Amino acid sequence: MGKITNQEVLDKIAAKFGDQVSVIGEPHSLLTVETGREQIIDLLTFLKNDATLQFIFLTDITAIHYPEQEKPIGIIYHLHSLVNNVRIRIKVFVADGDVHMPTATVLWDGANWMERETYDFFGVVFDGHPDLRRILNVDDMTVFPMRKEYPLEDPNRVDKKDYFFGR
């Protein structure tokens, strides 16, 4: 385990941000918090630059889609403090018609392609991104294919329908 505990990380965040950051849980001992897009860059900056925490490594940025939620698009950051060997997961949820997020490229150069990928698949617009274009799909594509409204399988296929399994 790392040199500092999740509770210490959480205490530091709570002291600085109060109720602007809420805790979702610690699934498999990975501290998971949720915040709003107004605070996200401040939070990331704090986590990266704080002398004790030092979450200097941006592991990953990705997104998730919960169509039934009021704010369906979640943007998920994984950070890693290489000094303390602690990871943290940060989630920000945004509404479907308003998928703007501030870019994390101001903090990490590596956020560039991760955000392009997230834009490509979920349509999250990262404001201030230097080069927000699609990265894996063709430029003239109009949909964001990882969203749940674009099912993969042939809709005529019935052999895997849930009602055959008593669900």
Add this chain to the structure above:
Amino acid sequence: MQNPPVFFDNDPQSELSTLNLGPTHPATHGVFQNVLQMDGERIVSGVSTIGYIHRAFEKIAEHRPFYQITPLTDRLNYCSSPINNMGWHMTVEKLAGITTPKRVDYMRVIIMELARIADHIICNGVLGVDTGAFTGFLYMMEYREEIYEIYEEICGSRLTTNIGRIGGFERNFNTIAFNKIRKFVKAFPAVLKEFENLFNRNRIFIDRTKGVAPVTAETALSYSWSGPLLRATGIDYDVRVMEPYSSYEEFDFEIPVGENGDVYSRFLVRNEEMKQSLRIIEQALNKIEKEPADIFHANVPEFYLPPKEEVYNNMEALIYHFKIVMGEVETPVTEVYHAVEGANGELGFYLVNDGGRSPYRLHFRRPSFINYQMYAPMSQGMLLSDAIINMSSLNVIAGELDA
């Protein structure tokens, strides 16, 4: 580092010209397109294009039971597919709270380290080819072949291996497999030594690689580099040590780090890593002898896919087989991030599970995707010939760009 825009007009009055480096150029090792703006031999700026080979693995994974995701993972980094396979199986084990027997852990360690060696053989061998030395590549390729034969003995396939199961292995390593592993561990150090002798003090090789494309530790961190590339800049981040999985904490090995972060450092770091991998395999072979010989999977029938002969002859096995294949196993509603040290860096699996038949969301953190984004910015001001060497030292695998 910012990318200035590339001019596409090829104005004859301008002294700059546009050059397409790739796709499908032998020196680009895959279908990477880099549109470079050139001033003579020098690169003024560049833009990398990695599409459009999107295979929708993450989308497909949302419609497949856990086992059927394994073949997707080994098509990410196909040079070291067992690491991907086992990383995925370990993610599911973490999700389901499965503990594997020690023997399984050691077997996994052996296979993963062999895969790392196979991957580094290709990378360093091809780096030699790009500097004009074909011999080293040929020496080493024979040993990658031997590693493939070990895979073949264990699981029946060579490139896209599908080694392992959730909870362990499909079958035990047989005597032939162990003999092949021992033979490899015994023979390879001498070859590696010969390979190093060929390159490490070679004037041409050093001139072509030393001081080429140097990256500071700060820049490498800013670009989220991991694996040998990050370690070549002097940062000793290795997932095997930071967050040990598969009993790596029991092994005695070092993390080789470089000094300058240049192509030569990356080459040396990979060579040293191969030696450390051999050390780990030797230890694992010794440890495995002390474990019960017939245990090659955890006792988790609801997750462990039963062998075919049991499915044909045993009703229980048939039922479990059906339930597993149709994704009818119960899994906790939670989310998991599990990382393994892939040959190119931190290979992460982010799995969000809603208790259904397939993951609700699965995201692969592919090290090559993240490592490659620095290629165009770092090529600025470089000679074209250096940019070629730089690309082979990054060891970008096209399958890992995509997900």
